[in-house]
Amino acid sequence: MRSVVLDALDNLKAKDVQEIDVRGKSSVADLLVIASGTSSRHVKSLADEVVRKAKQAGQPPIGVEGQREAEWVLVDLGDVIVHVMLPRTREFYGLERLWTVGDAEYAAAV
Template sequence: MTDQYAADLDKMVAVAVNALEDIKGKDITVLDTSAQTSLFSRMIIASGDSTRQVKALANNVAVDLKEAGFEILSSEGLDSSEWALVDAGDLVVHVMQPAVRDYYDIEALWGGEKPSFHTGAAKPWHAAD
């Protein structure tokens, strides 16, 4: 990985995380996926409390990345907004409602750790059985 590529990737991640924080995204997790796939280098997973917030979070990420000069390859899931995805090439951003995030548990699939919600207490939400 070249120094310029690493700097651009770090900037892309920072822009996306800031965009999520601006709209009060929760439990933001950044995963380095470069060892698992050559399709993208980083994945960000965040939660939104409602379909409206999930849509707003994904849209804000796409707009901010584009304004920073990064190309958005596609955005998916903005219609139902329980799970939205922004594909920016080397960065993929997933924004989900908490129950959907819990059910699919993509952090575990990609080797990351689940965020710690309440130490010593049950999670505030769980997937339906």
């Protein structure tokens, strides 16, 4: 599912795509994928593309939240959770910082 998500985001030119391995930190998912869109319309289009590609791959989302406002759209694909956000929303919530506290390998990469 990881490659399906990354391909979908790449197809529509998502910005600053980050992957965070959350195995051992969360029982909800194994991987978080965080990406930015340039506008609310772009955020919604990116999330819609992820949903479309996941359905084509035979794994429809468990849930999708935030499509109406499209400042932050979450697509739950089970083991992979995708967050597509406007840059200001992404900066405000700081999911990368939240999920990588204490991760030496992530801190060195940033």
